[in-house]
Amino acid sequence: MTTAIEFKHVKKDFHGTNVIPDLNLSVKKGELFVLVGTSGSGKTTSLKMINRLEPLTAGEILVNDRDTTTVPVRDLRWDMGYVLQQIALFPTMTVAQNIAVIPEMKGTPKKEIAKTIDELLTEVGLDPEVYRNRMPDELSGGEQQRIGILRAIASKPSIVLMDEPFSALDPLSRQQLQDLVLTLHQRYGNTIVFVTHDMSEALKLGDRIGIMRHGDLLQVDTPSAIAQHPVNDFVRDFFGASRAKNVYDIYVGRVGLVQGYLKEKPAVADNRIQTLDTEDTLRTGFEALANHDYLAITDDKVVQGYLDRQTVMAYLSMHENG
Amino acid sequence: MQTLIQTFMERRGDLLTALWQHLGISIAALVIAMIIAIPLAIWAVRRPKMAEGLLQLTSVLQTIPSLALLGLLIPLVGIGTVPAVIALIIYALLPIFQNTYLGISEIDDSIEEAADAFGMSRMRKLFKVEFPIALPQIISGIRTALVLIIGTATLAALIGAGGLGTFIMLGIDRNNTSLLLIGAISSALLAIVLSALVRWFQTAKPKQALTVFAVIVALLGSGGAYSAYANRTETITIAGKLGSEPEILINMYKDLIEASDAHVKVALKPNFGKTTFLFSALKHNQIDIYPEFTGSVLETLVKGNNPKSMTAVETYHLAKQRLAKQDEMSLLKPMAYNNTYALAVTKKFKQEHQLETISDLTQVDSLLKPGMTLEFIDRDDGLKGLKKAYGLDVTAKSMEPALRYEAISKGRINLVDAYSTDSELRQYHLAILKDNKHFFPTYQGAPLMTTAFANKHPKVVQSLNKLAGKISETDMQEMNYEVNVKNKSAATVAHNYLIKHGLLEGSN
Ligand SMILES: Nc1ncnc2c1ncn2[C@@H]1O[C@H](COP(=O)(O)OP(=O)(O)O)[C@@H](O)[C@H]1O
Ligand SMILES: [Mg+2]
Secondary structure, three states, X not given: OOEEEEEEEEEEEEOOEEEEEEEEEEEEOOOEEEEEEOXXXXXXXXXXXXXXXXXXXXXXXXXXXXXXXXXXXXXXXXXXXXXXXXXXXXXXXXXXXXXXXXXXXXXXXXXXXHHHHHHHHHHOOOOHHHHOOOOHHHOOHHHHHHHHHHHHHOOOOOEEEEEOOOOOOOHHHHHHHHHHHHHHHHHHOOEEEEEEOOHHHHHHHOOEXXXXXXXXXXXXXXXXXXXXXXXOHHHHHHHHHOOOOOHXXXXXXXXXXXHOOEOOOOOOOHHHEEEEEOOOEHHHHHHHHHXXXXXXXXXXXXXXXXXXXXXXXXXXXXXXXX | OHHHHHHHHHHHHHHHHHHHHHHHHHHHHHHHHHHHHHHHHHHHHOOHHHHHHHHHHHHHHHHOOHHHHHHHHHHHHOOOHHHHHHHHHHHHHHHHHHHHHHHHHOOOHHHHHHHHHOOOOHHHHHHHHHHHHHHHHHHHHHHHHHHHHHHHHHHHHHHOOOOOHHHHHHXXXXXXXXXXXXXXXXHHHHHHHHHHXXXXXXXXXXXXXXXXXXXXXXXXXHHHHHHHHHOXXXXXXXXXXXXXHHHHHHHHHHHHHHHHOOXXXXXXXXXXXXXXXXXXXXXXXXXXXXXXXXXXXXXXXXXXXXXXXXXXXXXXXXXXXXXXXHHOEXXXXXXXXEOOEXXXXXXXXXXXXXXXEOHHHHHHHHXXXXXXXXXXXXXXXXXHHHHHHHOOOOOOEEOOHHHHHHHHHOOOOXXXXXXXXXXXXXXXXXXXXXXXXXXXXXXXXXXXXEHHHHHHOHHHHHHHXXXXXXXXXXXXXXXXXXXXXXXXXXXXXXXXXXXXXXXXXXXX
């Protein structure tokens, strides 16, 4: 696999104050990379340096192996979708016009654009006939951000940058849109850099996660590796803080990630095993274990692994008191 | 109300012309102000310090009183449409600049960021994103400017640019409320209609808006093209001072000149301004001819001491000579009437006491009950000097100008000061006493033009000289009466006079 984005000794000052001292990071092609960290840790700044909304103070960033400063900024940005927390749809344009912004600039034929718009709308569950000519202020927040995402991917860019795109949405919309990002990522195989301050969102989405603090990357790894081997107390705490307020509301999938699954199917009768989805809560799992011995955790009907009572109890005891 | 409607019906032709002028000046000023202010505001959005300065500058410009502004512009660009439009542009800058600037700079940062992140060029961002978002605010600025312009444009009449202000000025000048109201109401209506039109532009579909805009531009354009076409024949511009009398005179000039030469077209600018104003317009070739008075020439236009007690002929020759020498201008031969201060009594009183001249008044000193304007009583060339010159022993009551005619017709007074051609003399059956000692300076009307113009247009001079020695004081009183009181148009009154006195052939 080759590298899509590479930070090399990147340094960033604002008015003489250093915000990012020395950032080094490679994001692989086709990867969904999540940058997570508390507010003010430098996530947005890092993201904006990729599409040159912020200039670097020192160092360089390579995109598809080329120094971004040597690529015409327009070409760089036309191949790099951008999704904002504020959504920022253009308020005087219809849904269709918003989605068409980049294809139009690229000179894509009108017919082709119209077809793409209809396909994309259908794909995110919005009827083109109904939504095509609506204005942004006629949409709910969740619908708006769907359009925000479509606007970013309409011209099939190889890279998409997303800056806390769902943090202003209600929990239900957030969950739906997270699923949408996973689906679209799967479909288009693009490289996504996704910024969030929410560890559970990071765990759900990330192929790999980078944890930032004070402009430094503390750890870059897969979700399970971070869960099992946090490099220091900050990461452990941050990870802990990501738990839902009530431990029983956590997804059972998380337990598997943290504690590890039993990979072999247990040698017991099938009626001793309860099948659950990764996104069922620990509460459901706990109740199921009252009259079953094992849980089979599935994602899209594919079994990820098995959990026994001990594993679940261990997770609970570790996290119940915080 | 009755008279208002009547006046309106009589004047609707003039009103349409004035409305058109008003619209032309206003739209020209608005469009130019937009062309200046909108790009300037766009430029300033990225330079907040400059923007601050520009905002202050435009607000200061707006606080200059309009009359002062017009006054300041006259020495720079003369009079007429140009200074009027410039003044209006200056007033329109602030609302348009301010609203455009604020409209764009208040756009949410995240929207700007999105536009940048999608690789929009500066221009594309401006036209596709910033402009549409700021448009409602920009348009409301344009509407504010428009209403301001249309109101202020009524002052354009003061410097000879025409428009609805001429009605207002005429109304004030002739103490005619109907005219004043027609001017004021039309200007208010125009503001309301145009403002609604601009608001419609904002909500209209782009195609409709474009069509309507194209139609308006085409209309104004074809108006301009028509006047350019009309100008292929030579156009002579004749202006007149405020009031009915000059307007009647210049209509006579027009008839006489056009009758003598089919290739000449005369454009009239009635109620163009006051004496010095017209004189400077003539000097700067903004107009070709205007009627001036011999007395006014000596008093205000040329240099040199004026000997006392000159006859009419002496006055004319001195005025003509000084104008030729000092300003290279030609004052053609004067008409008969003398529009000067005069003393008037009722015809009845005149007969009873067999009065002819002012000297005769000394016989009836004790019977006199004069009522006069404060100004006349107080002037050395008014009652003060008159008493000395004629040895007259009277004390006058000071009265408002309009009231003294009323008072003499009711018999409460029996001697008034007047202008010798006032239509009220006719209206109240008064007679003028002859100034046998030539105490009052003579004010005889005559066409004034540059000598260069006179030399180039011998036919015009010839035509105008037909009026020399014509039109008596009573003729003029009668004609003023027809226009001021009977509300006839000056053109008709002038035309009738020329036909009646055989100065113009033809039946119409
Ligand atoms: N335009 C700016 N000018 C000055 N300081 C800034 C600017 N943008 C961000 N910063 C500072 O840089 C640091 C990182 O900010 P940011 O990248 O926005 O963090 P995050 O997105 O992780 O919340 C913060 O301390 C913030 O105050
Ligand atoms: Mg941020």
